[in-house]
Amino acid sequence: xxxxxxxxxxxxxxxxxxxxxxxxxxxxxxxxxxxxxxxxxxxxxxxxxxxxxxxxxxxxxxxxxxxxxxxxxxxxxxxxxxxxxxxxxxxxxxxxxxxxxxxxxxxxxxxxxxxxxxxxxxxxxxxxxxxxxxxxxxxxxxxxxxxxxxxxxxxxxxxxxxxxxxxxxxxxxxxxxxxxxxxxxxxxxxxxxxxxxxxxxxxxxxxxxxxxxxxxxxxxxxxxxxxxxxxxxxxxxxxxxxxxxxxxxxxxxxxxxxxxxxxxxxxxxxxxxxxxxxxxxxxxxxxxxxxxxxxxxxxxxxxxxxxxxxxxxxxxxxxxxxxxxxxxxxxxxxxxxxxxxxxxxxxxxxxxxxxxxxxxxxxxxxxxxxxxxxxxxxxxxxxxxxxxxxxxxxxxxxxxxxxxxxxxxx
Numbered sequence: 001x002x003x004x005x006x007x008x009x010x011x012x013x014x015x016x017x018x019x020x021x022x023x024x025x026x027x028x029x030x031x032x033x034x035x036x037x038x039x040x041x042x043x044x045x046x047x048x049x050x051x052x053x054x055x056x057x058x059x060x061x062x063x064x065x066x067x068x069x070x071x072x073x074x075x076x077x078x079x080x081x082x083x084x085x086x087x088x089x090x091x092x093x094x095x096x097x098x099x100x101x102x103x104x105x106x107x108x109x110x111x112x113x114x115x116x117x118x119x120x121x122x123x124x125x126x127x128x129x130x131x132x133x134x135x136x137x138x139x140x141x142x143x144x145x146x147x148x149x150x151x152x153x154x155x156x157x158x159x160x161x162x163x164x165x166x167x168x169x170x171x172x173x174x175x176x177x178x179x180x181x182x183x184x185x186x187x188x189x190x191x192x193x194x195x196x197x198x199x200x201x202x203x204x205x206x207x208x209x210x211x212x213x214x215x216x217x218x219x220x221x222x223x224x225x226x227x228x229x230x231x232x233x234x235x236x237x238x239x240x241x242x243x244x245x246x247x248x249x250x251x252x253x254x255x256x257x258x259x260x261x262x263x264x265x266x267x268x269x270x271x272x273x274x275x276x277x278x279x280x281x282x283x284x285x286x287x288x289x290x291x292x293x294x295x296x297x298x299x300x301x302x303x304x305x306x307x308x309x310x311x312x313x314x315x316x317x318x319x320x321x322x323x324x325x326x327x328x329x330x331x332x333x334x335x336x337x338x339x340x341x342x343x344x345x346x347x348x349x350x351x352x353x354x355x356x357x358x359x360x361x362x363x364x365x366x367x368x369x370x371x372x373x374x375x376x377x378x379x380x381x382x383x384x385x386x387x388x389x390x391x392x393x394x395x396x397x398x399x400x401x402x403x404x405x406x407x408x409x410x
């Protein structure tokens with residue numbers, strides 16, 4: 001019988017013991033030990049015996065030890081410096097809100113090494129940001145349905161409320177502080193900000209244009225397989241594709257004065273933990289489809305901001321999709337109103353906190369242009385993803401692309 005070792009208590013214990021540096025390792029293994037747990041032997045033994053595998057991850061396995069420490073085992077082994085380790089380590093040293101880094105276990109492969117597992121403190125939390133947001137939207141929809149339609153117009157602010165928009169602003173400030181920490185002075189040259197050169201603008205344009213061309217071609221191929229409503233939106237997007245391609249081309253002709261920094265790279269609500277009063281940011285692996293060296297490249301900070309903007313809009317659409325069929329038409333304006341308010345609060349808090357930082361374009365016009373392009377690029381990526389895995393949800397990113405068209409038209 002073959003058994004996944006991570007499911008066995010013996011291996012779970014051995015992995016924890018190795019990562020806390022308690023026993024000498026085989027000479028072929030390497031341990032990056034930042035700060036070993038300072039607890040007595042009995043307490044560590046008890047934690048090792050209280051291991052439980054967390055649910056919800058696809059490419060990795062996370063194991064909680066007595067809800068005090070967390071081991072993340074990388075099921076896709078890659079040689080080279082792993083962004084999850086170096087980013088968490090850097091942000092821990094700058095006292096940013098991540099699960100504090102303790103150690104990482106390296107495995108050799110030929111002449112190179114790669115990270116197999118990482119140990120951090122466990123962060124107590126109520127839920128992740130995505131679950132928290134969907135619950136807030138469900139409460140909003142319930143209030144709308146219970147309230148007489150005649151009371152809706154003059155009670156929009158009251159019905160949407162101040163609670164979630166305030167949390168969105170909190171997340172905006174946290175995003176800015178994350179970028180400030182990632183741009184902070186460091187002895188590690190991998191975290192030194194780089195100028196955003198004309199060559200960088202051209203490279204970004206080429207990458208975004210290639211993504212758009214690939215996704216739109218796939219959308220054309222699968223058009224007849226989509227629902228009638230999705231087909232209508234898809235045709236509108238395909239008919240105006242030149243608007244998007246020309247917007248990307250403008251980037252190659254612009255000189256944007258800002259610096260490129262290390263970014264989260266795959267930033268959305270699911271990469272945050274809601275502690276009840278604040279958020280903690282997790283999962284710094286970057287975009288899983290990219291090789292490690294590309295995930296570690298410095299990029300515009302607004303790439304992360306665009307990812308979170310799309311996540312808010314996605315949450316509103318996903319919550320609407322879960323509503324009863326007969327209620328969706330009346331709830332749709334509320335989902336959009338909620339998204340508009342929340343995104344405004346998030347962006348205002350982000351730009352206010354990051355004001356004057358070199359990773360932001362000096363011109364507000366350039367900042368908005370760069371943000372819009374990254375939102376468009378992200379939405380196009382989502383179209384490709386949904387076509388591959390969840391075609392019934394492709395209308396969500398298509399709707400976002402349609403709204404961007406008027407913003408990007410010359």
